Amino acid sequence: MISKNIYTIIMAGGIGSRFWPQSRQALPKQFVDILGAGNSLLEMTWNRAKKFSSLEDILILTNKAYEELVADHLEGVLTENILTEPSRNNTAPCIAYAAFKLYKKNPDAVMAILPSDQLILKEDVYYNKLSKAIDFAKENNALLTLGIHPTRPDTGYGYIHFAQDDNEVKKVLSFKEKPNLETAKQYIASGDYLWNAGIFIWKAKDAIDAFEKYAPDVYKLFKSGMEFYNTAQEEEFIKENYPKSPNISIDYAIMEKAENVYTVPADMGWSDLGTWASLWSVKDKDENENVVIAQENILLSNTKNSIISAHKEKLVVVDGLEDFIIVDKQDVLLIYPKTKEQEIKDVMKKLEQRNAHKYL
Amino acid sequence: MISKNIYTIIMAGGIGSRFWPQSRQALPKQFVDILGAGNSLLEMTWNRAKKFSSLEDILILTNKAYEELVADHLEGVLTENILTEPSRNNTAPCIAYAAFKLYKKNPDAVMAILPSDQLILKEDVYYNKLSKAIDFAKENNALLTLGIHPTRPDTGYGYIHFAQDDNEVKKVLSFKEKPNLETAKQYIASGDYLWNAGIFIWKAKDAIDAFEKYAPDVYKLFKSGMEFYNTAQEEEFIKENYPKSPNISIDYAIMEKAENVYTVPADMGWSDLGTWASLWSVKDKDENENVVIAQENILLSNTKNSIISAHKEKLVVVDGLEDFIIVDKQDVLLIYPKTKEQEIKDVMKKLEQRNAHKYL
Numbered sequence: 001m002i003s004k005n006i007y008t009i010i011m012a013g014g015i016g017s018r019f020w021p022q023s024r025q026a027l028p029k030q031f032v033d034i035l036g037a038g039n040s041l042l043e044m045t046w047n048r049a050k051k052f053s054s055l056e057d058i059l060i061l062t063n064k065a066y067e068e069l070v071a072d073h074l075e076g077v078l079t080e081n082i083l084t085e086p087s088r089n090n091t092a093p094c095i096a097y098a099a100f101k102l103y104k105k106n107p108d109a110v111m112a113i114l115p116s117d118q119l120i121l122k123e124d125v126y127y128n129k130l131s132k133a134i135d136f137a138k139e140n141n142a143l144l145t146l147g148i149h150p151t152r153p154d155t156g157y158g159y160i161h162f163a164q165d166d167n168e169v170k171k172v173l174s175f176k177e178k179p180n181l182e183t184a185k186q187y188i189a190s191g192d193y194l195w196n197a198g199i200f201i202w203k204a205k206d207a208i209d210a211f212e213k214y215a216p217d218v219y220k221l222f223k224s225g226m227e228f229y230n231t232a233q234e235e236e237f238i239k240e241n242y243p244k245s246p247n248i249s250i251d252y253a254i255m256e257k258a259e260n261v262y263t264v265p266a267d268m269g270w271s272d273l274g275t276w277a278s279l280w281s282v283k284d285k286d287e288n289e290n291v292v293i294a295q296e297n298i299l300l301s302n303t304k305n306s307i308i309s310a311h312k313e314k315l316v317v318v319d320g321l322e323d324f325i326i327v328d329k330q331d332v333l334l335i336y337p338k339t340k341e342q343e344i345k346d347v348m349k350k351l352e353q354r355n356a357h358k359y360l
Numbered sequence: 361m362i363s364k365n366i367y368t369i370i371m372a373g374g375i376g377s378r379f380w381p382q383s384r385q386a387l388p389k390q391f392v393d394i395l396g397a398g399n400s401l402l403e404m405t406w407n408r409a410k411k412f413s414s415l416e417d418i419l420i421l422t423n424k425a426y427e428e429l430v431a432d433h434l435e436g437v438l439t440e441n442i443l444t445e446p447s448r449n450n451t452a453p454c455i456a457y458a459a460f461k462l463y464k465k466n467p468d469a470v471m472a473i474l475p476s477d478q479l480i481l482k483e484d485v486y487y488n489k490l491s492k493a494i495d496f497a498k499e500n501n502a503l504l505t506l507g508i509h510p511t512r513p514d515t516g517y518g519y520i521h522f523a524q525d526d527n528e529v530k531k532v533l534s535f536k537e538k539p540n541l542e543t544a545k546q547y548i549a550s551g552d553y554l555w556n557a558g559i560f561i562w563k564a565k566d567a568i569d570a571f572e573k574y575a576p577d578v579y580k581l582f583k584s585g586m587e588f589y590n591t592a593q594e595e596e597f598i599k600e601n602y603p604k605s606p607n608i609s610i611d612y613a614i615m616e617k618a619e620n621v622y623t624v625p626a627d628m629g630w631s632d633l634g635t636w637a638s639l640w641s642v643k644d645k646d647e648n649e650n651v652v653i654a655q656e657n658i659l660l661s662n663t664k665n666s667i668i669s670a671h672k673e674k675l676v677v678v679d680g681l682e683d684f685i686i687v688d689k690q691d692v693l694l695i696y697p698k699t700k701e702q703e704i705k706d707v708m709k710k711l712e713q714r715n716a717h718k719y720l
Contacts, residue, residue: 021675297716299707310693315381315719317707318695324680326695333670333688335678335695347659347677356657359675 005108006057006134007204008049009098012042012070012116013063013085018274018341020348021332022309025360030117031069034273035283036294036312041273042116046074051127052112052134059083059101060116061094086239092253093245095200096211096222097238101229103204110137111207113200119282121269129266133201136169136262143210143255144169144201147194147263148270153184156274158196158251161187162263172261175251194265197272200250206260215253221245276325276341280307307338332359365468366417366494367564368409369458372402372430372476373423373445378635378701380708381692382669385720390477391429394633395643396654396672401633402476406434411487412472412494419443419462420476421454446599452613453605455560456571456582457598461589463564470497471567473560479642481629489626493561496529496622503570503615504529504561507554507623508630513544516634518556518611521547522623532621535611554625557632560610566620575613581605636685636701640667667698692719 016029023029030042039047049058055076062070064084071077083101085094095113102109112130120126126146133144147160147170158177162170175196179187187193202210211219221241228237246253255261271282283291292298293309299317300308303324310316310328318326325341327334336344351359376389383389390402399407409418415436422430424444431437443461445454455473462469472490480486486506493504507520507530518537522530535556539547547553562570571579581601588597606613615621631642643651652658653669659677660668663684670676670688678686685701687694696704711719 021677297714297719299710313691315692315711315716316695317381317693319700319703320684320697321695326693328688328693331673332675333677333686333693335676335681335686337680340679343679350659351657351675354657356675359657 003052003134005106005138006052006110006112007102007106008053008058009095009111009113010042010045010049010058010060010116011062011091011094011113012045012060012066013088013094014115014117016117017345017348019276019279020344021327021329021334021359024329027069028066028117029273031066031073034279034293035119036309040073041119042070042073044120045114045116045118046077048120048123048126049112049114052130056081059098061085061098063088083238085242087243089242089245089247091198091250092211092215092218092248093222093242095207095250096215096218096245097242099204099207099211100222100226101234103208104226104229107205109204110134111200111202111204113198115198115272117273118197119269119271119273121271121282122267125266125268129264129268130199130201132168133264136264137201137203137206140262141206141209141260142169142202143206143258143261145172145255145261145263146197146199146201146266146268148197149265149267150184150188150193150195153181153188154195155179155181155184157272159184159187160194160196160263161192162194162265164192169262169264172263175256175261177251177256194263196251196255197270207254210254210258210260214257215246215248217246218248218253276307276327276344277338280305280338283307305338363412363494365466365498366412366470366472367462367466368413368418369455369471369473370402370405370409370418370420370476371422371451371454371473372420372426373448373454374475374477376477377705377708379633379639380704381689381694381719382687384689387429388426388477389633391426391433394639394653395479396669400433401479402430402433404480405474405476405478406437408480408483408486409472409474412490416441419458421445421458423448443598445602447603449602449605449607451558451610452571452575452578452608453582453602455567455610456575456578456605457602459564459567459571460582460586461594463568464586464589467565469564470494471560471562471564473558475558475632477633478557478559479629479631479633481631481642482627485626485628489624489628490559490561492528493624496624497561497563497566500622501566501569501620502529502562503566503618503621505532505615505621505623506557506559506561506626506628508557509625509627510544510548510553510555513541513548514555515539515541515544517632519544519547520554520556520623521552522554522625524552529622529624532623535616535621537611537616554623556611556615557630560615567614570614570618570620574617575606575608577606578608578613636667636687636704637698640665640698643667665698 016023161173225237288304291307294312297315301319304322306324308326323338376383521533585597648664651667654672657675661679666684668686683698
């Protein structure tokens with residue numbers, strides 16, 4: 001499946017704040033073995049990427065702070081392929097940087113851009129749909145996404161409104177930002193909407209054209225570095241110029257505006273594991289619908305529909321909890337109703353107000 | 361207040377199993393700063409003992425396993441005054457050993473026997489009542505206890521039925537073992553009962569006489585060591601003979617049978633801190649009746665009547681718990697309804713069955 005012009009861009013610079021305290025600023029979600037299965041989400045993404053691109057053609061974009069972590073997690077990664085962002089400016093500048101760099105190296109480059117912190121349970125479907133998208137991107141000036149069939153009216157995702165036709169690659173009519181619950185329900189009832197999983201496929205050239213048209217500030221900034229990409233001066237250029245970019249997402253900068261957007265619906269057992277409830281929903285459960293991540297010693301009684309995560313050697317004894325999240329880390333213990341997990345980010349705000357940054 | 365013939369015996373060999381997982385076999389309750397106030401219960405007992413006895417006259421009886429812990433906890437303790445029990449045979453042999461040893465040293469010795477794991481909030485009352493008991497024991501062949509006015513129909517304590525009269529030292533009519541709830545309520549309604557706190561005061565000679573009369577096996581065993589006490593051979597004698605003693609409590613061996621038993625009612629802010637609920641009842645509470653032991657960082661919401669204990673630097677975030685015990689130790693996390701705390705010992709049994717001894 002590996003093809004010469006296919007480059008994989010793994011975006012591994014996020015903080016994963018909705019998964020606190022499992023995900024921490026010092027060790028975000030993508031570096032955590034959240035499933036307790038022996039591999040971090042980043043490692044799993046890397047293993048999938050290797051099916052499409054040779055080692056030299058996989059770039060990891062991450063924050064400067066996580067450079068060593070990435071190197072530690074990814075066996076065989078080429079050091080020069082770990083590109084570090086000196087500042088947090090969201091996804092548009094990150095993708096623009098990669099597009100220019102690859103275009104200079106190979107004007108025919110096709111980029112598959114993958115978040116580093118997602119779970120994909122049906123890998124065969126994923127490979128199949130991603131191949132379809134890559135083939136389409138090769139032949140067309142098209143910006144593609146993989147779209148996920150929504151399973152619930154989630155208000156935390158962006159939605160893709162697509163044209164119903166018989167093609168496997170569907171024309172996108174519009175991108176819809178996080179809807180309210182009523183709207184989300186209508187979207188699902190219509191059958192015309194998919195979740196935007198943040199997986200993008202396009203030629204580097206087509207991305208650059210789109211930046212020029214819809215996000216000229218970003219375009220100009222990264223075009224000005226053309227002479228430095230893939231040279232000894234690249235790092236210096238990025239260090240100085242990257243922070244000057246607008247802080248803007250690729251959805252907002254391009255996807256919501258461009259007219260050549262397409263999607264491949266992919267029923268690939270996807271979860272962004274963005275929240276504890278989403279983790280609970282994908283994991284094996286005991287007879288009382290509890291999810292226990294990794295503990296070897298646990299005693300649960302009168303406890304249902306809960307998710308428990310602690311160090312595997314820690315003994316956890318719980319009686320009488322229903323629909324709870326219990327997360328025990330070295331320095332943080334969280335006991336929170338599963339239905340109120342959106343409030344966990346308020347907990348983090350309170351910690352910031354108290355200057356308790358060490359717990360973030 | 362220190363008087364030449366007054367010896368204090370601190371019993372520090374217990375396991376404190378009802379306070380698991382704060383109390384562990386390797387570090388029982390008496391060695392723990394359970395209140396988070398900076399001192400272990402043993403240290404507090406030691407500090408009180410020093411008001412009545414000089415350093416040479418305070419004996420610590422503990423299990424062999426805790427010898428070093430005792431030395432670490434008690435500043436100024438004389439090494440030769442830490443007496444180690446080679447086996448766990450309950451309180452009768454422990455007290456018999458001390459009585460014979462002291463009697464040999466000083467036939468007029470008065471012994472004040474103190475559990476090492478109790479809390480006394482009104483120390484002035486304690487000193488006053490203990491002095492009264494000591495004075496009475498000096499002048500009379502009498503076995504005395506301090507009695508606690510019961511504040512609830514607790515079924516976990518022994519009760520003392522005493523004769524109502526105008527004396528400060530009351531004649532005891534009988535000892536009653538742990539009653540059922542109905543009986544406990546009747547005891548409290550009558551006003552004729554006190555809790556047995558396990559604090560005993562008597563002359564060594566009177567104790568020996570009582571052992572001879574009511575527990576002749578124990579008497580004979582420890583009498584046979586008379587020539588060795590306070591010599592270089594004492595340790596060897598104890599090591600060989602102590603385990604031969606019947607496993608029997610002082611209550612059962614003597615107090616329930618003897619006719620010369622007296623009690624001094626003492627309203628001294630006593631708690632045996634035997635359970636989490638008893639700890640909850642003596643600690644300062646927040647506006648929602650929660651007790652937080654030592655944490656510097658805690659975020660509680662919708663949480664009431666609960667008790668939370670964790671390492672002081674651990675951040676604990678809890679939402680939606682009512683009447684719960686939350687105890688976090690390095691290797692154990694317990695989340696349990698406060699009303700079901702008597703079941704915690706069943707948890708320990710389950711751990712034994714699983715051979716998970718490291719958590720006990």
